[in-house]
Amino acid sequence: MRNLGLKMDYEEPDSIRAIRPQHGDEGIFWFRDDLHNPYPVSSLGMSTVHRGHMWGYATAAEEAKLPSSRGAIVKTHNQRVYLGFVGIEDPEEIEKRFGEFVSFVELNINNWEEFYGRIIAEGKKITWPNVQKDLTVLSNGDLLDHFRKTVRATFRCWYLHFRGMYVSTSVYLQGEEFIKNRGLSEQGFTNMLTGHETKGQLTDRGQYQLCRLAYEIPAVKELLLGADDIAIVVETLKTSEKCSQWYQQFNAYLSEFGHRLTAAILDVNFPTWCEDPTPVIDNIRSMMPKMAAGWDYDQELGKMHLKRDKVIAQARGQLSEEDRAAFDEQLPNWQKAYAYNEDHWFYLEQVCFSAIRYAALEIGRRLAEANIIEDPQDVFHLTDYEIYEVMESLAEAKGPARYIYSHLLGPLVKHRKELYEKAGNLKEAPFLGNVPETVEDPIAMKVFGLTNFILDKARQETTGKTVKAEEVLEGFPGAPGLVKGKAKVITSHKDFPKVQPDDILVCPYTSPAWTSIFPKVAAVVTDSGGMLTHAAIMAREYGVPAVVGTWVATETIKTGDTIIVDGNKGRVEIVR
Secondary structure (H helix, E strand, O other): OOOOOOOOOOOOOOHHHEOOOOOOHHHOEEEEOOOOOOOOOOHHHHHHHHHHHHHHHHHHHHHHOOOOEEEEEEEEEOOEEEEEEEEOOOHHHHHHHHHHHHHHHHHHHOOHHHHHHHHHHHHHHHHHHHHHOOHHHOOHHHHHHHHHHHHHHHHHHHHHHHHHHHHHHHHHHHHHHHHHOOOOOHHHHHHOOOOOOOHHHHHHHHHHHHHHHHHHOHHHHHHHHOOOOHHHHHHHHHHOHHHHHHHHHHHHHHHHHOOOEOOOOOOOOOOEOOOOOHHHHHHHHHHHHHHHOOOOHHHHHHHHHHHHHHHHHHHHHOOOHHHHHHHHHHHHHHHHHHHHHHHHHHHHHHHHHHHHHHHHHHHHHHHHHOOOOOOHHHHHHOOHHHHHHHHHHHHHOHHHHHHHHHHHHHHHHHHHHHHHHHHOOOOOOOEEEOOOOOOOOHHHHHOOOOOHHHHHHHHHHHOOOOOOOOOEEEOEEEEOOEEEEEEEEOOOHHHHHHOOOOOEEEEOOOOHHHHHHOOOOOEEEEOOOOOOOHHHHHHHHHOOOEEEOOOOHHHHOOOOOEEEEEOOOOEEEEEO
């Protein structure tokens, strides 16, 4: 492991989950998870979301008997989240697990409706009630119990997440192998799977419908097409009687789709749309000129369906009669598994993490009221167990608790806030530790894009070599198409308003929070991710060319550069 200047006494967000060089972690391959955590992770996010993340990864891998690994280890280095992959090396164990894994996948994909239905039903049961509860009326003891409940739900939701992911990703890989063995491309394969309505698409359809409704209400139309600052627009929509009909529909939309974080999807220290609807209204506002020019969501979706059906027909025409029968039998399974990769975020993670956030904010409000911390938001710099301790004491004896924990937590929070701010300015290595020759974990390959090509770059990086920036960047052909245009480099959700129609979006990653800007852009280029990453899936759904997993796009391309995005070959050419 390279010496990156890490002091061994540096306090990570949750000390048990700190990478410890020269104490055993140097032998593990660590991959920085910018796909899910592009910002420094908070103490509360690390001790809840990522604690559950690691547990769900491992428990689902053990149940499914994943042949290649027992799941990823999740730790931090300078408050950046890294996944550590430790492969299974015993050939006999691999062979035994492989047979059990194949049986697990076949059983569940052949009974997909029941398998998937159980996952979603349980996810909704243990998450939705937690975001609908009035927390202000709870006693300190009851609020603590509720907070514990939201944290426990995270463990179960992550298990359900990976249980479904191991099936869906494995089925995708089977389909990919079937197609490639018959001379067809993975790009063509993914085109066969698009156009099936997911919760991500329903989220966008809801915004499109609100945009249409805005055109029918003169006061709302004038406001959204005007040049007022977005803060004024939001406040006017909330308070104006002339806008009340529209805002009522907007609130109904938020009640279903608003429990999602605006930024890092694997943390809890960012507001949800329900708390701050500004990003949604701003996106609807940006749709207005496009709709005036004739853009129609359903027409675009219809074009996608026609394209998908054409690709399927062409593929069938190239197959033998025997292969065609197998293709017709397996295609529905491939399509079901593909859709899962977007749906699980809505049903499991988004609402689950929002519930933790809401409970933590109410706890933070009470701790600030008791002068234990200065600001309710400071609660995100505490771990779950630190919150358990202070709330147990506050429930038992408020006076002594206020005295003791103001001295314990006040300095601790200030210290961690300083570290968090510093971590935001640090440039951490994408890879640490011992880079393997190959990675066999299906999620690592298709979601994180850890191919041999990336591992080769990792070996260069960890030995101190600088990978030269090129005028042509290579990545995965995330979504087909060829586009030339101006690049808009966006590294934060705060920059969403800067994205204009027909910009080429260049970003480190995308998450469900970014979905709403896909209808605006001409193409997408990302640093991280593979063929089953969010950016690639959504680009295919919207017919937007995409190249993902370039590794260096945001460091090489500048806003205003003219670039050519070839989503067919996975290439980006910079034409300055």
